[in-house]
Amino acid sequence: MTFVLLLLVNVAVGNIGINFIRNNQGVNDGIFIIKQSVTFGPFQQHLLSWEGLFWFIMLSIDAAIVWWRLVRIYKRIEIGRIIEELHYISAGHYDHRIPFHLSGDNQRVVTSVNGLVDNVIKSLEDERKIEKSKDDLVTSVSHDLRTPLTSIIGYLGLVKNKQYNSEEDLQKFVNVAYDKSEQMKKLVDQLFEYTKANNLVDRKLEIDAININQLLAQLEISFELEAKKKDISVKVEPLKENLIMHTSAELIGRVFNNLITNAIAYGEGASKIVLSARPKGQMVEFRVANDGKPIAKEVVNKIFDRFYREENSRNTNTGGSGLGLAIVHEIINNQGGSIRVESNEKITEFIFTLPINQTKKS
Known part of the structure; x- marks a missing residue:
């Protein structure tokens, strides 16, 4: 034409x-x-x-x-x-990408289409992970609440139906029901704490000036009696020079509380817990170490997952909910820090970093 x-x-x-x-x-x-x-x-x-x-x-x-x-x-x-x-x-072939190379604006269209498909696939995978995480959350919460709740109902049922032989039995049944109630409350409190830690991005932080050596000394005193019950001593390796960091006293307290409590509860065979710190550029590196039984390598990779516990930790003695370390992980990440675990036959260390000068918003 x-x-x-x-x-x-x-x-x-x-x-x-x-x-x-x-x-x-x-x-x-x-x-x-x-x-x-x-x-x-x-x-x-x-x-x-x-x-x-x-x-x-x-x-x-x-x-x-x-x-x-x-x-x-x-x-x-x-x-x-x-x-x-x-x-x-x-048509559903989401693993396919436009394979040919063109020139000019058409190549920009090809690149944009391939990038868009990649983003859609990533979004779908993230959505599936979120859905699985929600299912795991419901399953774990149901399991951890059902076990003590079953005991509470059972023992209170015995009390209600007067199926006890003495006042001593009655007191025993009530004590068990009370302990199980405390266990449930602890789980609910930790769920609430985990939710708060997860929402730190939208929360303005109260920033405090904290003397690191004084912080470590205060932690040593605070946990001395609790650790002594398990024949564990708490020791501090202070900085050579005082260093002031600006961060949330509330959040750093929760981090240390969970890590030290975890070391006391699960540091099998430990004789000491060592708290230390050192400056690292614009960050401060903290270590919470114990000389107890090492953590298995397969556990180290999952230890910060929500509700993850070794099977032998699912017992009434420790009362672990599997949320303590997940809370620590969320708090530290949301403040721009990082955390890792190193464990061998001699020592197990939780090593985390936090900015020396934290901003008002995490």
Whole structure:
């Protein structure tokens, strides 16, 4: 169609142009001058006539128009290929990406489409993880609440039906029900604490000036009696020079409380817990270490997961909920720090960092 139109235009314009030139002597003289200045070929030949110059110009215009049309057709073909690939992906082939490389703006479209598909896949995977996390949360909470609740109902049922032989039995049943109630309350409190830690991003923090050496000394005193019950001593390795850090006293207290309590409860065979700190650039690195039984490598990788516990820790003696370390992980991450565990036959260390100067908002 383009060639037919060009042919008709050339014939029409040619007839009009040639008649105009023939009837205008000034135009003829101008064309003669142009003709003498235009050469072509290896022998620098001149155009033989002004008609040749006219048709040379017309053919150049025709070539430019044809090239422009071919480029547009090629671009349209590229867009068609992109649309075909999009239809294929939208049919459910989300692992497919547009494989070919184009030029110019069309390549930007290809890159954007592939990036969009990658983001959609990542969003779907994140959504599945969130759904699984919710299911795990419900399962874990149900398990941890049902066990003490069953005991409470059982023992209170015995009391209600007066199925006890003495006041001593009655007191025993009531004590067990009370202990199980305390266990449930502890779990609910930790769930609430975990939720608060998870929402720190939207919470303005009260920043306090904390002397690190004084903090460690205070922790040593606070946990001395509790640790002594298990024949464990709490020791501090202070900084050589006092260092003031600006952070939330409430949050750092919760971190140390959970880590030290965890070390006392699960540091089997430990004789000491060592608290230490050292500056590390714009961060402070803290360590809570104990010389108890090492943590298995497969456990280290999961230890900060919500509700994760070793099977032998699911007992009434420790009363672990599996939330303490998850709370620690959330608090530290939300304040721009990091935490890791190193454990061997000699020592188990929880190592975490926090900024020396914490901003008002985590």
